[in-house]
Amino acid sequence: MTRIAVCAPSTPIARGDAEQVVVLAAGEFPAVELVIHPQCFAVEGHFAGSDAQRLDALVECANDPSFDAVWFARGGYGACRIAEEALPRFGPAARTKTWLGYSDAGYLLGAFYRERIGRSVHAPMLGCIRRKGGVDAVRRVLGYVSGDPSGVEPTLDHHPTVAFNLTTLAMLCGTPLMPGLAGHVVMVEEVSEYLYAVDRLFFHLTAHLGGIAGLRLGRVSDVPQNDRPFGATPEQIARYWCDRRAIPFLGSADIGHDAANRIVPFGVAERAQGQ
Amino acid sequence: MTRIAVCAPSTPIARGDAEQVVVLAAGEFPAVELVIHPQCFAVEGHFAGSDAQRLDALVECANDPSFDAVWFARGGYGACRIAEEALPRFGPAARTKTWLGYSDAGYLLGAFYRERIGRSVHAPMLGCIRRKGGVDAVRRVLGYVSGDPSGVEPTLDHHPTVAFNLTTLAMLCGTPLMPGLAGHVVMVEEVSEYLYAVDRLFFHLTAHLGGIAGLRLGRVSDVPQNDRPFGATPEQIARYWCDRRAIPFLGSADIGHDAANRIVPFGVAERAQGQ
Numbered sequence: 001m002t003r004i005a006v007c008a009p010s011t012p013i014a015r016g017d018a019e020q021v022v023v024l025a026a027g028e029f030p031a032v033e034l035v036i037h038p039q040c041f042a043v044e045g046h047f048a049g050s051d052a053q054r055l056d057a058l059v060e061c062a063n064d065p066s067f068d069a070v071w072f073a074r075g076g077y078g079a080c081r082i083a084e085e086a087l088p089r090f091g092p093a094a095r096t097k098t099w100l101g102y103s104d105a106g107y108l109l110g111a112f113y114r115e116r117i118g119r120s121v122h123a124p125m126l127g128c129i130r131r132k133g134g135v136d137a138v139r140r141v142l143g144y145v146s147g148d149p150s151g152v153e154p155t156l157d158h159h160p161t162v163a164f165n166l167t168t169l170a171m172l173c174g175t176p177l178m179p180g181l182a183g184h185v186v187m188v189e190e191v192s193e194y195l196y197a198v199d200r201l202f203f204h205l206t207a208h209l210g211g212i213a214g215l216r217l218g219r220v221s222d223v224p225q226n227d228r229p230f231g232a233t234p235e236q237i238a239r240y241w242c243d244r245r246a247i248p249f250l251g252s253a254d255i256g257h258d259a260a261n262r263i264v265p266f267g268v269a270e271r272a273q274g275q
Numbered sequence: 276m277t278r279i280a281v282c283a284p285s286t287p288i289a290r291g292d293a294e295q296v297v298v299l300a301a302g303e304f305p306a307v308e309l310v311i312h313p314q315c316f317a318v319e320g321h322f323a324g325s326d327a328q329r330l331d332a333l334v335e336c337a338n339d340p341s342f343d344a345v346w347f348a349r350g351g352y353g354a355c356r357i358a359e360e361a362l363p364r365f366g367p368a369a370r371t372k373t374w375l376g377y378s379d380a381g382y383l384l385g386a387f388y389r390e391r392i393g394r395s396v397h398a399p400m401l402g403c404i405r406r407k408g409g410v411d412a413v414r415r416v417l418g419y420v421s422g423d424p425s426g427v428e429p430t431l432d433h434h435p436t437v438a439f440n441l442t443t444l445a446m447l448c449g450t451p452l453m454p455g456l457a458g459h460v461v462m463v464e465e466v467s468e469y470l471y472a473v474d475r476l477f478f479h480l481t482a483h484l485g486g487i488a489g490l491r492l493g494r495v496s497d498v499p500q501n502d503r504p505f506g507a508t509p510e511q512i513a514r515y516w517c518d519r520r521a522i523p524f525l526g527s528a529d530i531g532h533d534a535a536n537r538i539v540p541f542g543v544a545e546r547a548q549g550q
Contacts, residue, residue: 044506045503045504045505045506045507046470046471046501046503046504046505046506047506076471077471077472077474077475078471080475080478081474081478167475170446170479171445171475171476171478171479172479173448173449173479174448174449174479174482174483175478175479175482176482195321196321196351196352196353197352199352199356200352200355200442200446201446203355203356203446203450204445204446204447204448204449204450207449207450207451208449226321228320228321229320229321230320230321231319231320231321231322232320
């Protein structure tokens with residue numbers, strides 16, 4: 001039995017969404033037990049409860065030795081406000097956890113990867129059940145934790161790899177949460193940003209990625225219409241800044257803010273290690 | 276006679292706007308001559324001409340010894356793509372220039388301040404003529420270059436000071452354009468960003484501002500309506516992150532994306548030096 005705790009370091013989820021995923025897991029993944037922390041439904045302003053509530057729930061899930069994994073419920077902003085405080089409160093049980101999430105959860109995945117605490121994994125979240133095709137996204141995660149590697153991003157190789165939302169990784173740079181990424185393949189995806197803002201984020205981010213093995217671009221989706229065309233595609237933007245910063249551009253990655261978002265275990269993927 | 280070159284390192288301006296400002300300057304500031312570089316009206320995708328066009332115009336204005344100042348026409352994104360390339364092309368005449376602008380022009384102001392090239396000044400731009408009350412904003416700049424200090428931000432003291440758009444400064448952090456700001460009063464303003472994004476930018480920025488004398492908050496305007504209230508005001512956000520990062524929060528600054536935007540000469544203000 002794989003026991004997974006769900007908490008919400010950023011924004012809340014709806015009870016109906018949680019129930020749907022619990023039913024799905026019980027029906028299709030009998031070796032998985034999902035435990036939804038009640039903090040997932042707390043609301044304080046933008047967040048799933050106050051900083052203290054979100055921090056306490058995260059620490060409780062991390063330190064409970066009966067859980068194998070902690071699945072972040074949803075993104076939307078907020079995890080960066082509690083990540084630094086969580087680290088000194090983590091006990092030995094946190095070091096064996098698998099952490100699953102993406103988007104705003106990247107602040108935690110990055111910090112835990114930096115500190116070599118457990119296993120950070122870029123993966124769809126419970127809240128993705130709301131997306132078109134979201135049932136498949138949830139199945140991909142529950143399958144992965146059950147030992148099915150078919151949902152893993154297909155380009156993973158012998159390089160250690162990380163995957164982030166572009167804004168999240170750009171905001172991590174230079175903070176106490178930023179992992180060292182020399183030698184890594186870095187995958188980034190973005191959603192709902194103007195292309196000029198994507199270009200600006202690449203200006204910033206690539207200045208911090210010296211020594212990486214290369215960059216792969218996930219999907220840049222739901223780009224708002226600006227008053228004029230930007231004049232370059234997301235791939236052209238990524239290639240331009242990689243070229244300026246002497247970073248190899250490696251092509252695309254099958255990640256993004258959508259139901260097709262594939263799984264990227266941080267570090268060297270086990271299947272690559274084993275083969 | 277003070278001769279001012281106007282070029283557009285970011286986005287283009289309309290000919291009518293340029294003509295209106297030239298007429299205003301000729302009528303009210305006879306000791307000022309404005310020379311509008313034709314590149315200000317070039318268009319390529321998002322930008323006022325290609326990177327090469329914008330770079331060439333900037334370098335031409337900077338290296339022309341007949342100009343006392345270079346006034347950036349408008350913000351809107353693009354200056355960070357040409358700032359690094361401009362520096363090695365600057366000759367001795369660039370070192371005596373006053374550089375005037377704000378918002379996206381902050382990439383240049385920051386880079387020139389870092390390299391101690393001339394005098395960077397946060398100030399309204401020609402394109403501000405379009406704003407409500409924009410004539411007063413333009414008068415403030417033309418008055419300043421004519422020797423009238425009444426448009427200068429009123430809180431300036433003996434500390435060296437800089438002023439930036441919040442996003443611009445956050446994106447500068449860790450790049451080759453970022454000036455050292457230890458001991459400085461840092462003023463930031465923002466426009467058209469969700470409050471969660473403002474909070475995220477402060478998370479990032481304050482991690483890079485160790486050792487500054489303190490932070491002052493300009494106006495955070497045109498905040499888009501989100502699907503739920505954030506739960507904190509811009510000042511509360513600034514105080515929160517300053518407190519976490521041991522940065523003194525010094526109060527408000529009279530700057531912003533509006534016609535009231537005051538002038539902030541980077542470094543120690545002359546009037547404070549002289550008094």
